[in-house]
Amino acid sequence: MNEPLQTSGSLRRRLMLQLVGSAAFLATLLFFVVLGFARDVAQQTHDSILLASATSIMDSVSVQADEITVDIPYAALSMLGNVSNDRVFYRVSTRDDVLTGYENLPTTSQSVRSGHSAFDTLTYKGDSIRMVTSLRRLSLNGAPADIIISVAQTREGQAAQLAQLSRSAMQLGLGFFLVATILAIWAAQSSIRPLKQLTEAVSRRGPKDLRPVQRPVPSEMIPLVSSLNRFIGRLRVSLTRSEDFIAEAAHRVRTPLATVRTQAEITLRRVDRAENRASLREMIRAIDESSRAAGQLLDHAMVTFRIDSLERKAIDLTELGRELVDRLQPIAELKDIDLHFFGSGNPKITGDAILIQNAVRNILDNAIKYSPNESAIQVSTRQNGNTARIQVEDEAGGFVGMDTDALTQRFTRGENAAGTIGSGLGLTIAREVVEAHGGVLIIETSKTGTGACVSLCFPLH
Amino acid sequence: MRISLFSFALILSSVFSAVLTMPTTSRAFEVEENRYFGPKDSDALKILSTTDTDLLAPLIGSFLALNPGVAIDYTSVSSAELMKAVMLEGAEFDLALSSAMDLQVKLANDGYTLAHYSDLIDLVPTWGTWRNHVFAFSQEPASIVISPAAFAGLELPRSRQELISLLRKHPDRFRGRIGTYDVRNSGLGYLFATQDARTSESYWRLMEIMGGLKIRLFCCSGDMIENVARGDIAVAYNVLGSYARARKDLASRITIVEPEDYTNMMLRTAVVLRTAKHPKLAGAFIDHLLRAAWDTPDVPEYPFHRYPISDEAQNAPFRPIQMGPGLLVFLDHLKRKRFLAEWHSTVQQN
Structure with missing residues (x-):
């Protein structure tokens, strides 16, 4: 029953890992998208400044005295210096000649049409450069002449800017990931919560609580919960049926047993032979045992039934105890047992008087049954803080060295029970009643050490 | 120099x-x-x-x-x-x-x-x-070095505008007695001239007037300072101030003016x-x-x-x-050719 269940992993962990995984994926994506975007923007910015520079140089190109001349504006190059500290190169050329600037600046591989520009990333003197090439067609001596202007700048500033941007993008991605992770943990926790709550509600139930689960649950859990409820229903029906069966059986057996016992006693009086009398006595004893067992089974069925719908009324424990002692006095006297009651105060509890009576009677029955002749049994009630206690103390030897917990299991009997009539249900009934009332059953050795002391402790009214 | x-x-x-x-x-x-x-x-x-x-x-x-x-x-x-x-x-x-x-x-x-x-x-x-x-x-500032003796009776100019109006008012007094760098031969003279031309239109007006007054061209600041100290010329424009200051021996015979409108610092x-x-x-x-x-x-x-x-x-x-790529502009040989041609036509008006 209690072997560990096999797990197929944690739902919460799986959910969390999936959420965190997708957060990591999205954060990485975000990083690259932002970086790519920033790179494009940085490149475009750089390009547009280069183009502005080339354009202003282009605007200064003129034809004077049949000769192409360039008057590079100061701003054409100084504007590049204002953006970054990068090195600047330029060249003004026609198809055939370099007019001015850096002759060995590489040329663009793209074909540029007049009035258009091309951008290249090239290497010059061992450094990466970004270069714009603009072309314009002029008329020189009546013939068309192409003016090609290239302006280039090294990319250190851009690289530094990109490094800065990628740091920012990294921080952004990391921040996104952290926030998403926290949200993922929260989401995983909160979607698991109804499951947890249901588990707690089911495991908090008492052993006899077979009511269907009524609390609202998320729609995904409806099939599970309704299956569980159907299962509980079947279990309850089957339990009830078996309890009914036992009670019915006990009841049916008890009446004929009484008849048989009467007949056996009558026969015993008529019979003179010693061996016949002995076997008849043995028979009567067995009948007593069966009858008592049947009685206890009936008691137990009654207790189980009443616990299911527990009545809650005020009960005076002292009154209940005294009445019980009075009722059992004759049985005790048969064994010359000194049964006396000592009540202090009037501790009041709430509960089912019949059940509690039954419980105490079972204890007292046991005590009388196991006590030797001419011993004493004391029943006492007492109030102790928030607890009301009724206790039965005997001189029947007690449960020395025995597992007192196991004694309260069904059909378990003490070691000293051999030779005494009993079913082993008495302590079980007492314990079930006490626990149904929110109390505890305590089994100890009596103060004198010669017997047992069984206490039923209930919370006060 | x-x-x-x-x-x-x-x-x-x-x-x-x-x-x-x-x-x-x-x-x-x-x-x-x-x-x-x-x-x-x-x-x-x-x-x-x-x-x-x-x-x-x-x-x-x-x-x-x-x-x-x-x-x-x-x-x-x-x-x-x-x-x-x-x-x-x-x-x-x-x-x-x-x-x-x-x-x-x-x-x-x-x-x-x-x-x-x-x-x-x-x-x-x-x-x-x-x-x-x-x-x-x-x-080191581009200064105007003045011979106080040549300016006797006149208020010393504190800016280019004042220098222009002085030269306009007293052309005879300054004719042939103004000096500046020959920017064709002096790198520093060229740097000062181009920076002047970039900064203010008044530079060209000044050159126009100085050219009209038969400006004398020098190779270097030292020569200009000595000429002013001797009284050969009355005004030297765009002289390296640090050299003029260093000539403690001539201190009584020259006045160094750092123009208030702007002074280029080399x-x-x-x-x-x-x-x-x-x-x-x-x-x-x-x-x-x-x-x-x-x-x-x-x-x-x-x-x-x-x-x-x-x-x-x-x-x-x-x-x-x-400092920066803007300085490369005036080193461009076409730019330089144009600038020198314009400068020459402004300064040499005969």
Whole structure:
């Protein structure tokens, strides 16, 4: 029953890992998208400044005295210096000649049409450069002449800017990931919560609580919960049926047993032979045992039934105890047992008087049954803080060295029970009643050490 | 004055066109002076400089005192020769110090220099460095040097506008007695002229008027200062203020005016050359210069006047010439050709 269940992993962990995984994926994506975007923007910015520079140089190109001349504006190059500290190169050329600037600046591989520009990333003197090439067609001596202007700048500033941007993008991605992770943990926790709550509600139930689960649950859990409820229903029906069966059986057996016992006693009086009398006595004893067992089974069925719908009324424990002692006095006297009651105060509890009576009677029955002749049994009630206690103390030897917990299991009997009539249900009934009332059953050795002391402790009214 | 007595234009155009042609094997660049400091047996830090040896000798001395066992081989050249040595001949020096900041920027832009990083760079105003390659270690103004004697009875001009109106009012007094750089032959004169032309239209008006008054052209600041001191000329325009200040012997006969409308500040700069054999030591020497130029307290061996550092340089009359690719524009040989043609037609009006 209690072997560990096999797990197929944690739902919460799986959910969390999936959420965190997708957060990591999205954060990485975000990083690259932002970086790519920033790179494009940085490149475009750089390009547009280069183009502005080339354009202003282009605007200064003129034809004077049949000769192409360039008057590079100061701003054409100084504007590049204002953006970054990068090195600047330029060249003004026609198809055939370099007019001015850096002759060995590489040329663009793209074909540029007049009035258009091309951008290249090239290497010059061992450094990466970004270069714009603009072309314009002029008329020189009546013939068309192409003016090609290239302006280039090294990319250190851009690289530094990109490094800065990628740091920012990294921080952004990391921040996104952290926030998403926290949200993922929260989401995983909160979607698991109804499951947890249901588990707690089911495991908090008492052993006899077979009511269907009524609390609202998320729609995904409806099939599970309704299956569980159907299962509980079947279990309850089957339990009830078996309890009914036992009670019915006990009841049916008890009446004929009484008849048989009467007949056996009558026969015993008529019979003179010693061996016949002995076997008849043995028979009567067995009948007593069966009858008592049947009685206890009936008691137990009654207790189980009443616990299911527990009545809650005020009960005076002292009154209940005294009445019980009075009722059992004759049985005790048969064994010359000194049964006396000592009540202090009037501790009041709430509960089912019949059940509690039954419980105490079972204890007292046991005590009388196991006590030797001419011993004493004391029943006492007492109030102790928030607890009301009724206790039965005997001189029947007690449960020395025995597992007192196991004694309260069904059909378990003490070691000293051999030779005494009993079913082993008495302590079980007492314990079930006490626990149904929110109390505890305590089994100890009596103060004198010669017997047992069984206490039923209930919370006060 | 070291900046380019030599044919500057020739060299510049050759710099552009001849990078492809092979460098000459012999030491073809002209050395003005070579002096050795420190122990003879050690491997010396080789400095190529346009700054007079005498001017920097105290700073070199304090550097050697701080770095025992180090020697410095100091070669002074003109700025054009410096370019020739580095760009065309691949001469092996560790450090180049030059007043031609446009050429220094070109060296850095074209990849002839190494970067240098140190904490001291934080001392230098942002306009005083470029790319961690070019480091300014002085601010020297383009001044107007005036002979107070020639201006007797007149109020001294404080700005270009005042100078223009004075020249307009008294043309006879100043005819033939105005001087400035011959920008065709002087790199610094060209730098000052182009920066003037870029900054203000009043430059061309001034040149127009000066040209009308038969302006005399000089090769260098030293000549102009001496001519003013002698009274040969009354006004010299765009004279390097640091040289005028240095002539303490002439102090009573010249007045230095830093124009209030704006005063271009030339920055003397240092670069570690790519051919450096001792880049670390070169960096240390740069740090030494930067400490002298920008750190407090002032060091007595620093030979230049320390002007206040203002980050709002654009609003103050002192405008440090901006380092950066903009300086390459006026080195463009077509640009230069046009500028010189225009300048010449403005100044030579006969």
